[in-house]
Structure formats: C-alpha cells, structure tokens
Amino acid sequence: MARRLFELCGRDPARIFSPYCWRIRMALAHKGLAFEAVPWRFTDKQALAFANHDKVPVLQDGECTVADSWEIATYLDAAYPGAPSLMRGNAEPYLFISAWTDTVLHAGLARLIVSDIPPLLDEADRAYFVQSRQARFGRTLAEVTAGREERLPEFRASLLPLRHALRGRDFLGGAAPDYADYIVFGGFMWARVVSALDLLEPTDTIHGWRERMLDLFGGMPRATPAMAG
Amino acid sequence: MARRLFELCGRDPARIFSPYCWRIRMALAHKGLAFEAVPWRFTDKQALAFANHDKVPVLQDGECTVADSWEIATYLDAAYPGAPSLMRGNAEPYLFISAWTDTVLHAGLARLIVSDIPPLLDEADRAYFVQSRQARFGRTLAEVTAGREERLPEFRASLLPLRHALRGRDFLGGAAPDYADYIVFGGFMWARVVSALDLLEPTDTIHGWRERMLDLFGGMPRATPAMAG
Numbered sequence: 001m002a003r004r005l006f007e008l009c010g011r012d013p014a015r016i017f018s019p020y021c022w023r024i025r026m027a028l029a030h031k032g033l034a035f036e037a038v039p040w041r042f043t044d045k046q047a048l049a050f051a052n053h054d055k056v057p058v059l060q061d062g063e064c065t066v067a068d069s070w071e072i073a074t075y076l077d078a079a080y081p082g083a084p085s086l087m088r089g090n091a092e093p094y095l096f097i098s099a100w101t102d103t104v105l106h107a108g109l110a111r112l113i114v115s116d117i118p119p120l121l122d123e124a125d126r127a128y129f130v131q132s133r134q135a136r137f138g139r140t141l142a143e144v145t146a147g148r149e150e151r152l153p154e155f156r157a158s159l160l161p162l163r164h165a166l167r168g169r170d171f172l173g174g175a176a177p178d179y180a181d182y183i184v185f186g187g188f189m190w191a192r193v194v195s196a197l198d199l200l201e202p203t204d205t206i207h208g209w210r211e212r213m214l215d216l217f218g219g220m221p222r223a224t225p226a227m228a229g
Numbered sequence: 230m231a232r233r234l235f236e237l238c239g240r241d242p243a244r245i246f247s248p249y250c251w252r253i254r255m256a257l258a259h260k261g262l263a264f265e266a267v268p269w270r271f272t273d274k275q276a277l278a279f280a281n282h283d284k285v286p287v288l289q290d291g292e293c294t295v296a297d298s299w300e301i302a303t304y305l306d307a308a309y310p311g312a313p314s315l316m317r318g319n320a321e322p323y324l325f326i327s328a329w330t331d332t333v334l335h336a337g338l339a340r341l342i343v344s345d346i347p348p349l350l351d352e353a354d355r356a357y358f359v360q361s362r363q364a365r366f367g368r369t370l371a372e373v374t375a376g377r378e379e380r381l382p383e384f385r386a387s388l389l390p391l392r393h394a395l396r397g398r399d400f401l402g403g404a405a406p407d408y409a410d411y412i413v414f415g416g417f418m419w420a421r422v423v424s425a426l427d428l429l430e431p432t433d434t435i436h437g438w439r440e441r442m443l444d445l446f447g448g449m450p451r452a453t454p455a456m457a458g
Contacts, residue, residue, distance in 0.1 A: 089318065095394050098394075
C-alpha cells in the first residue's frame with residue numbers, strides 16, 4: 001500500500017503552510033521515505049474520518065494510520081530504525097523544543113502573519129479560518145497584526161534561546177539537522193509560505209540557519225510556493 | 230585519586246548557590262558518583278589555577294580536570310557509560326534547553342533575586358559581586374529587583390514553555406529525571422538558596438515538578454541551607 005501524507009494547503013494545493021505538516025514533510029525527507037502528498041483543507045473534516053481525527057498531518061503508511069505530528073515522528077523512528085534517526089533513541093528533550101516552538105515561536109508568528117492567511121484560502125476555508133481565529137484572538141485579524149513592523153524587534157528578541165542554541169554549530173541537531181531543526185523550521189516555513197514580512201535580519205545567526213534549512217533535500221523547502229522572497 | 234567538585238558558596242560553605250554547580254551536583258548524584266565538595270568563592274581565582282580556569286564548577290576526577298558544566302556533563306556520560314545516563318547518547322537537544330535556561334530563566338531570576346545575594350557573601354566576595362553585577366546591569370542591585378512582586382506574573386508567564394513541556398509527565402526526562410531536569414532545576418536552586426521570594430504559585434505544574442526535584446537523592450537539594458521555605 002502507498003504512503004500518503006495529508007497536508008494543509010491553500011486554494012493552490014502546492015501552498016503547504018501548516019507548521020506541523022512541515023515538521024513531517026521534513027521528517028519523511030530526512031528518513032528518505034517517499035510519499036504521496038494529499039492536499040487537505042480546514043473544512044475537509046470528512047476526508048480524515050478514516051483516521052478518526054480532524055486535523056492534519058495524518059500519515060497513512062500501508063496498513064498504519066497515524067495522526068498528530070509528534071505521534072508520526074515517533075512512529076517513523078520506531079517503524080524505520082534503519083533509516084537516519086530523527087531523535088536518536090531519546091525523544092524526551094525534543095518535547096521541550098516543541099513546547100518552546102508552540103508557545104513562543106508560533107504564538108509570536110501568529111501575531112505577525114495571521115492576517116496574511118485568508119487571501120490564500122478557498123472560500124469555505126476562508127470563512128472558517130477568519131471566524132475561528134477571530135474568536136481565538138477576540139479581535140479582527142487585521143487588528144491582531146496591526147503595527148507588526150514596529151513589533152519585529154520584540155519578536156526577534158523572543159528568539160534569543162534559538163540564537164544561543166545555534167552558537168558554534170550549523171544545526172540544532174549538531175553537524176547535521178534532526179527533528180529539533182524540523183520542529184522549529186516548521187514555524188518559519190508557515191510564515192514564509194503565507195507572508196512577505198521580513199522576519200529576520202540577514203546578520204542574524206537564525207537567518208543563516210534558515211538558509212541552510214531551505215537548502216536541504218535538494219532545496220525542496222525553498223522551491224515550495226511562498227510569499228516571502 | 231579523589232573526586233572533587235569545586236562549587237561556589239556563600240560565607241557559609243554549605244550555602245551552595247551557583248546554578249551551574251547545581252547542574253553538576255545533581256548530575257553526579259544521578260550517576261551515583263560520590264565526591265568531595267570543595268567550597269569556592271568568587272575571589273578565590275588562585276584556587277582554580279590548576280584547572281587553567283577562573284569559574285566553577287570545576288571537577289577533578291582522578292587524573293582528569295574538567296571545567297565548565299556542559300563539559301563536565303558530557304565528560305561524565307563518556308567516562309561512566311555504565312552509570313545511569315544523563316543525556317542518553319545524544320547531547321544536542323539538551324543544548325537548546327540550556328540556551329533557554331540561560332537566556333530566559335536565569336535572566337528572569339536575576340532581575341528578581343540578585344539583590345538578595347550580597348548579604349550571604351563574605352566581605353571580599355561581596356565587594357566583587359556588587360561591583361561586577363552593578364556594572365553588568367548599569368544600576369544598583371536594589372534598583373534591579375525593585376518592584377519584583379509586581380513583576381512575578383510576567384516572570385511566571387515567561388516559563389510557559391517549561392509548563393507545556395511538563396504536561397503529562399513527571400520530569401523533562403520523562404518518567405525519571407535526566408540532565409534536562411538538572412539544567413532547569415539549577416536555576417530554581419540558585420533562587421531557593423539565596424532568596425525567600427515565592428517564585429511559583431502552588432497550583433503551577435512547575436511547582437509540582439520542583440517539589441519532586443527537591444525530593445531526589447534522599448532529599449539532598451531540599452536539605453541544603455536555603456532562604457526559601
């Protein structure tokens with residue numbers, strides 16, 4: 001049976017933007033596992049009924065169906081021990097990196113880019129997205145991202161732990177990337193695909209790391225349709 | 230030859246307060262390695278000349294001398310592979326946890342507790358500490374910690390990644406503590422030994438974790454002389 005990854009996309013199915021789907025897209029490439037990309041949209045809940053889940057990523061791998069990016073990553077290391085490891089036999093410390101990414105990086109990015117997303121969605125998804133996100137933030141999405149250029153220094157300052165963690169090494173995984181890199185990079189791909197906002201200064205250590213990440217796997221991330229340059 | 234750990238202390242040699250020394254004190258207990266504690270003070274630079282270093286922790290382990298907490302932790306896993314592992318063969322993701330601890334936890338704690346330290350130091354150390362820290366902060370230490378009670382909610386909010394990382398598990402290491410826990414706990418021991426300030430609310434997930442950490446190794450951390458209750 002085939003290997004299929006359900007991934008969130010915009011009106012254009014090539015515009016893959018969920019940070020959690022990006023974690024798994026990179027993880028599959030890291031392990032050298034080919035897959036068929038199945039475009040999915042927020043309002044396609046029915047398409048995931050087989051997985052008993054309502055969010056992507058969902059991986060169908062032969063007889064196995066796995067939902068949730070963390071579950072998929074640990075599944076991949078367990079199911080393919082001969083392929084390059086994502087977490088080298090110890091997933092625990094990666095949960096901290098994931099917690100930081102969710103609560104600091106994603107939260108910070110959302111306040112900068114969330115209003116850039118609706119124009120990229122099809123009609124049904126746009127209505128769903130705007131309504132659900134406005135309810136979450138308690139204001140319009142334009143209000144959420146208002147004054148974002150002025151808030152960039154504060155966002156960049158919030159990335160200090162990432163900047164420090166990259167000192168003296170090319171990747172969070174060390175000399176080569178591992179799942180720590182894919183966790184954090186997912187956030188930056190989310191932003192890159194939907195927004196033209198310049199998040200990082202070119203002299204930033206994180207900028208250099210993001211460039212190296214964009215070049216991985218034959219430049220697959222860089223080649224993905226994006227609003228950023 | 231003996232195993233000796235040089236640790237920063239106050240006037241009272243039992244008042245061990247450096248967060249980096251706490252990382253190693255816990256790491257040695259984790260590995261079941263007994264050691265002789267050698268009290269060290271900021272102005273004892275001469276006592277570390279043998280290590281060609283000017284800061285603690287410094288570990289003397291038979292013929293080996295290792296300085297810097299990160300170097301010591303990786304040394305201990307390499308030198309004692311049969312003892313319980315600190316980082317389970319993959320140190321890379323722990324560097325992110327260390328970077329977060331240095332830049333967020335320690336930086337936040339310093340702004341709350343740094344003025345509590347001088348009264349605990351002997352005369353020579355007090356003069357050194359006040360002068361060097363005032364130069365670092367660009368103001369008096371009393372000014373640095375002014376209004377700290379009002380700033381506690383902001384400090385607690387900055388710990389959100391740690392709070393999320395502890396959801397559904399007892400320790401950052403999973404069911405049992407590992408070096409991720411000792412890295413973060415070092416900051417809390419620093420605060421506990423020097424300051425009576427109530428950093429955490431009793432209902433906080435992090436509070437429960439800190440209680441479990443204080444109970445480790447027969448309650449050794451809890452039994453260390455401290456200003457906190």
